[in-house]
Amino acid sequence: MTADYRSTVFLPATDFPMRGGLPKKEPELLAFWARLGLFERLRADSRGREKFILHDGPPYANGNIHIGTALNKILKDVVTRSQQMLGKDSHYVPGWDCHGLPIEWKIEEQYRAKNKDKDQVPVVEFRRQCRAFAEHWINVQREEFKRLGVVGDWQNPYSTMSYAAEAAIVAELGKFLMNGGLFKGAKPVMWSVVEKTALAEAEVEYHDHKSTTVHVRFPVVRTPHAALEGAAIVIWTTTPWTIPANRALAVAADLDYAVYSVDAVAEGALARPGEKLIFAPALFDAVKAALRIERMSRAATLKGSELAGTVCAHPFARLDPFYDRQTPVFTGDFVTTDAGTGVVHIAPSHGADDFELGRKHGIPAEDYVADDGTYFPRVALFAGKRVYTPDGRPGDANGAVITRLAESGTLLAKGSLVHSYPHSWRSKAPVIFRCTPQWFIAMDRPIQGIDGTLREVALRAIDDTRFVPPAGQVRLRSMIEQRPDWCVSRQRAWGVPIAVFVDRQTGEPLRDAKVMERIVAAFREEGADAWFENPHRFLGPEHDPARYEPVTDILDVWFDSGSTHSFTLEGRPELKWPASLYLEGSDQHRGWFHSSLLESCGTRGRAPYDAVLTHGFTLDEQGRKMSKSLGNVIAPQDVCDQYGADILRLWVVGSDYVEDQRIGADILKHHADAYRRLRNTLRYLLGSLSGFTPAERLPAEQMPELERWVLHRLAELDAELRPAVDDFDFHTISTTLHNFCAVDLSAFYFDIRKDAIYCDRPDAPRRRAARTVMAELFSFITAWLAPLACFTAEEAWLARPGAGTDGGPESVHLRTYPQIPAAWRDEALGEKWRKVRALRRVVTGALEIERAEKRIGSSLQAAPTVYATDDHAAALAGLDLAEICITSGATLRSGEVPAGAFTLADVAGVGVVPDQAEGTKCARCWQVLPEVGSSSQHPDLCHRCEDAVEALPKVAA
Structure with a gap:
């Protein structure tokens, strides 16, 4: 009978389980890190090292985190942890954006549900409720972020509503006040009728919208060209409600325009046979079809520059003396033949291009529409008509205007168009362009103490910034090149007030450094509520309170978040200014990257960051945007409960985050499978190292060639992965580590050396060499895996032989990436083993057939x-x-x-x-x-x- 030798075989032995059980294990590790004081230990160990500071773009404190927020925060954590592992002091301070419309909207909803009017509530009490709402969600989100494994200064985060932050924000505003960058002016801004406030571009979403369109005659009343006499210039617009505010027409200087004689029309057409119409020949077919003209002939052709100087009558001139004014024709470089007639109707109070053209020619931008979307009482024919209702639905203004156009005989056609149109991201209602008095930061005025205008300084700063991916630089540059003055005022209650006094006699803001110092000091002690309680106290004895009126608007929240560098990076000695990196989604080119750039350039002359990294958006498995109506929302909390946060982290680094990422059940299962391969690698290493001690080690020169090849591979990987950390290329790190474990180790090295590990005598050189290499592999893999799968790397580290007695760090996250001896790199050996492995594949293939x-x-x-x-x-x-x-x-x-x-x-x-x-x-x-x-x-x-x-x-x- 054969003897039983099973007890003599050195089978792997480890307490590291095959199944991760991450939903249960990860909270235990979070508790371990808390007991250890991991963040504080990292800071102590890092003292004196080169600083790497990722400044946190603040999430908004108004609800549970979603999958996009989770991706962003995990990616930040991977960056900070990997930079720490490189041997830097990577200190991360999380933060929150707390002011602004979304929170104010939530509190207003609570009032509306109780049939109460929030305007009847004292503003300080209303602000107190907003603050409490934000505090609640900060606490909720903090725990959700920690559950994802994000390490940071959670005990001392920043928030834009802290008293110190509000003081710093108003101090930053004061810098623009003093250097001449801040001014008050009336310009068309995007306006939410529902929320009754101006909106920034970053607060706007573009959705498909069905607009009513009209073609309108503008009868020529004076012209230097005989061919134009008795004709009418034709315009097309998707906003008929702006016709009452028309003050001019715009044409393209180099574009051809023609005078057409209408010969025949279809039944029901509003065009009349024999009349003369002027528009661009490039749009002949589209205009002919829209106006239902069957035949028309060209009578004359001239350039747009020749049309300039012609004067038309307002379409409503025959209906009411209010509109008995001239409508001159000017040239404008924004006019195209993409759609319409090649002629743009100009309403300076309802469009940025319109406003600038009007300003150029001395035409005022009169305000026709009130903050609730109704025409002012003074607007003849349309007083009280609504552009949009209080709930964001189309009002009766378009219909009223079209009726009057028909009555005046100037309507040529009516239609509709589905196109991309700006909507408020909060109420989801369409917005309008409306001319209102607002506070602006100038883009093109010279700034005192800064070399150039804000636009010039910002463009230089963009050129000096590293962008990952590089396309981000082009995108942000194009935005800065084209953007108008920055509208920083909002007509709301919850936020940092524009703490400025205006001279009642001159209309100019009071620029007094002592007054601003008093305001900042009070905000630091009492918060921004101080402005709403007794603002005149800040004037001091130098100024007569009767002469100065305090501004009641609040600051654009993008100014708040754009100022975070001032009270976080500059306000904390353990950090540094400028930040090493800003990291957010690609939408922040028009948001936080943008506002931070302008704020810093306008006060410090450079960007507050050295580098900018952007990631894409998260879609479902079919590439659709996530929405509750589609039922395709993946909540990070649910992923943690089912799979564990490490699976979510591996999804983040396993995706090409520069592009849009997809997530769903099948994708998560795929990453869970990949995780098991990594876990099995760690488990095999731990099992094979059972009982391993430093005395067992062999120097590399005494090892078999196979072990020296593994060390060579580690040297190759180290040389590949370290630059990937600096390139923030975590997809490469994740893929490379996975392939190394699956192909080089499991399918090759472990397969070969299993026999030696199991069966060689304990002191055999081959077994000692293999176990020495496996100890190096374990050290290397756990270190490189630590920023990616932070929980699993920690669990494996704590399960290593000799843990707690070998002198190693208590946590894998207190380590740095292992230093690989230069002697391990052996290119000749690497080339030799490429041939050996190729030959082995042929043998394996032959044996598969035999099997x-x-x-x-x-x-x-x-x-x-x-x-x-x-x-x-x-x-x-x-x-x-x-x-x-x-x-x-x-x-x-x-x-x-x-x-x-x-x-x-x-x-x-x-x-x-x-x-x-x-x-x-x-x-x-x-x-x-x-x-x-x-x-x-x-x-x-x-x-x-x-x-x-x-x-x-x-x-x-």
């Missing part, structure tokens, strides 16, 4: 003959081919591959003739060898296993 045909069970029953070219044969010099191929025997022959041998097309010159091994199966290592049976003491063992078994008592002793 499928049931001629062998395991590869250890085989003893193939391998035919190879001299080049491949030379690569095997000094190596045991059977050991590499995991067979019981193998013969290598140089020369031609015989007919019938197994080959692979991509490994030229190598062929395999399989054969079965001769001898008896060893009861311990299962190799089939002739020597088995030759020992009288252990007849069931091969010589190597007999030696190992005999050595066991001696080793134990």
